[in-house]
Amino acid sequence: MLQIEIDRLNKHYAGFHALKDIDIAIRQGSFVALVGPSGCGKSTLLRTLAGLEKTSSGDIRIAGQSVIGKPPRERDVAMVFQSYALYPHMDVEHNMNYSMRLKRRPKPEIAERTRAAAETLGLSGLLDRLPKALSGGQRQRVAMGRAIVRNPKVFLFDEPLSNLDAALRVHMRSEIRKLHERLQATSVYVTHDQVEAMTMADHIVVMRAGVVEQQGSPLDLYDKPANKFVAGFIGSPAMNFIPVVVGPDGHTLAIDGSDALVLDRKLVPGTRLWAGLRPEHLSFAPVSDGLTMEAVVESVESTGSMTFVTASVGSQHLVVAHGGRPGVEKGAAASLHISLKNVHLFDRETELAVSA
Ligand SMILES: Nc1ncnc2c1ncn2[C@@H]1O[C@H](COP(=O)(O)OP(=O)(O)OP(=O)(O)O)[C@@H](O)[C@H]1O
Numbered sequence: 470m471l472q473i474e475i476d477r478l479n480k481h482y483a484g485f486h487a488l489k490d491i492d493i494a495i496r497q498g499s500f501v502a503l504v505g506p507s508g509c510g511k512s513t514l515l516r517t518l519a520g521l522e523k524t525s526s527g528d529i530r531i532a533g534q535s536v537i538g539k540p541p542r543e544r545d546v547a548m549v550f551q552s553y554a555l556y557p558h559m560d561v562e563h564n565m566n567y568s569m570r571l572k573r574r575p576k577p578e579i580a581e582r583t584r585a586a587a588e589t590l591g592l593s594g595l596l597d598r599l600p601k602a603l604s605g606g607q608r609q610r611v612a613m614g615r616a617i618v619r620n621p622k623v624f625l626f627d628e629p630l631s632n633l634d635a636a637l638r639v640h641m642r643s644e645i646r647k648l649h650e651r652l653q654a655t656s657v658y659v660t661h662d663q664v665e666a667m668t669m670a671d672h673i674v675v676m677r678a679g680v681v682e683q684q685g686s687p688l689d690l691y692d693k694p695a696n697k698f699v700a701g702f703i704g705s706p707a708m709n710f711i712p713v714v715v716g717p718d719g720h721t722l723a724i725d726g727s728d729a730l731v732l733d734r735k736l737v738p739g740t741r742l743w744a745g746l747r748p749e750h751l752s753f754a755p756v757s758d759g760l761t762m763e764a765v766v767e768s769v770e771s772t773g774s775m776t777f778v779t780a781s782v783g784s785q786h787l788v789v790a791h792g793g794r795p796g797v798e799k800g801a802a803a804s805l806h807i808s809l810k811n812v813h814l815f816d817r818e819t820e821l822a823v824s825a
């Protein structure tokens with residue numbers, strides 16, 4: 470069943486077109502990540518779902534009903550903000566059950582739902598603390614608790630982990646994902662961190678400048694990016710791009726500083742393309758088919774489990790991500806290899822992927 474349907478949605482702020490013909494369909498129970506660079510419209514889209522922002526045209530349906538014009542409290546959604554937005558003078562218990570008290574729910578129901586949410590989130594021992602006496606992670610849990618007690622159909626998260634340190638972020642990612650599964654809710658999660666999106670979501674929507682560039686499963690976006698922007702955005706470290714030109718026979722790509730790459734398809738001779746090479750697909754060990762480039766190693770950085778090598782090929786600088794220790798040294802010559810199946814091609818004019 471579709472829980473959220475966004476159809477040709479547009480949003481104009483005074484003189485600024487912030488969302489452009491957005492189409493997204495979200496299944497009941499799925500975890501959707503909205504990603505994209507700062508200012509691309511992620512928060513605006515989330516706020517239009519919550520009803521905190523008016524739309525200019527298009528439709529939003531939640532559980533089959535259009536919610537255009539409906540105030541936030543009638544949408545059955547709960548939003549968790551980056552700032553947590555806790556009331557500083559209320560203790561944890563009263564922060565969590567504020568919305569139920571506002572709606573004058575029966576006292577026993579308020580007590581029971583608060584107790585259950587606190588237990589789910591490991592906050593049972595902290596109910597009488599004020600926000601200022603909590604750690605960042607605990608505040609984040611209270612903000613989640615406030616959303617959970619409302620038992621909404623849809624959870625909306627706007628970068629809820631960005632104020633936490635790296636270790637706590639990783640921990641809270643899996644907590645949020647587990648909670649999503651336990652509550653069988655539908656979640657829309659905004660982040661500019663593509664690793665967070667890849668690890669948490671079943672469906673990722675990549676936005677740029679108010680437009681949906683591509684949406685799909687995490688591995689679809691990684692394996693088949695529709696354009697150069699998505700290719701460069703998804704994956705860490707980012708994909709390398711080198712300019713190439715299709716040779717006169719249409720079957721080879723001329724690459725500066727290396728042998729030509731022999732293609733398994735015919736392209737229009739003279740077409741200018743970007744070849745996209747993921748750092749983790751470049752290897753110092755030969756491959757049976759594909760491209761071999763003569764490189765000079767410029768830097769070697771190891772984290773222990775991974776080694777990141779920067780190498781120059783002609784005038785290009787490529788990043789190589791190597792599991793373990795590749796045994797190459799700064800300043801040395803090395804051959805770099807990549808399989809043909811791992812070479813992505815994008816038109817240099819349109820930046821769209823060139824399909825096989
Ligand atoms: N009230 C407003 N009036 C005018 N323009 C606005 C308003 N709110 C947001 N914008 C503009 O709309 C665009 C999208 O903003 P939005 O906050 O949705 O971006 P975002 O993707 O959430 O970015 P970030 O990752 O920095 O949070 C930005 O260019 C922003 O300047």
Ligand SMILES: [Mg+2]
Pocket residue numbers: 511512513
């Ligand atoms: Mg934002």
